[in-house]
Amino acid sequence: GQQVQQSPASLVLQEGENAELQCNFSSTATQLQWFYQSPGGSLVSLLSNPSGTKHTGRLTSTTVTKERRSSLHISSSQTTDSGTYLCAIHQGGRALIFGTGTTVSVSP
């Protein structure tokens, strides 16, 4: 089955609303990264967070390693936050394994 599962698959927000994206993984991860992909654009690494809580700008990621889950919280969403958010894990020895992503659409 899918090693990295993200939910929800899509999310529609009104500008200013907060959002929480979930990532669950089936095996122990030595590294976890969140990426952003703009519509039609390349991927950009947002946060690297194998455990605990990390912040960058309006984004907060919380990873509970032993429960094999991570969340990405977007506060005060803006239209420029629209795009796809991907969670990826590293299990040691190989390249990152990606989830299928959460597509976020923020309307003004």
Add this chain to the structure above:
Amino acid sequence: GGIITQTPKFLIGQEGQKLTLKCQQNFNHDTMYWYRQDSGKGLRLIYYSITENDLQKGDLSEGYDASREKKSSFSLTVTSAQKNEMAVFLCASSIRGSNERLFFGHGTKLSVL
């Protein structure tokens, strides 16, 4: 800062054709990757390379060849394009392993007629 350049940006091929995608990075990173992105399926690893002339197969390597003749470049060949195939191929690099930050190119969009 550095940049990853993928060429071409768009690639239209015929069924059965051999197609080559190129990727260049000027970060001086050791490790480079090729991922395929299909709609609704996330990214899947095709090949990666930890140094010049090294090749490691990913989960999706069948039907592809790769080449890392220089540290800065990593090419991917679709050995026989499949009819109606449509996907985006993404190249990435990292300093050493993928437990470090990955930088991606803008992708090559493939359509097979």
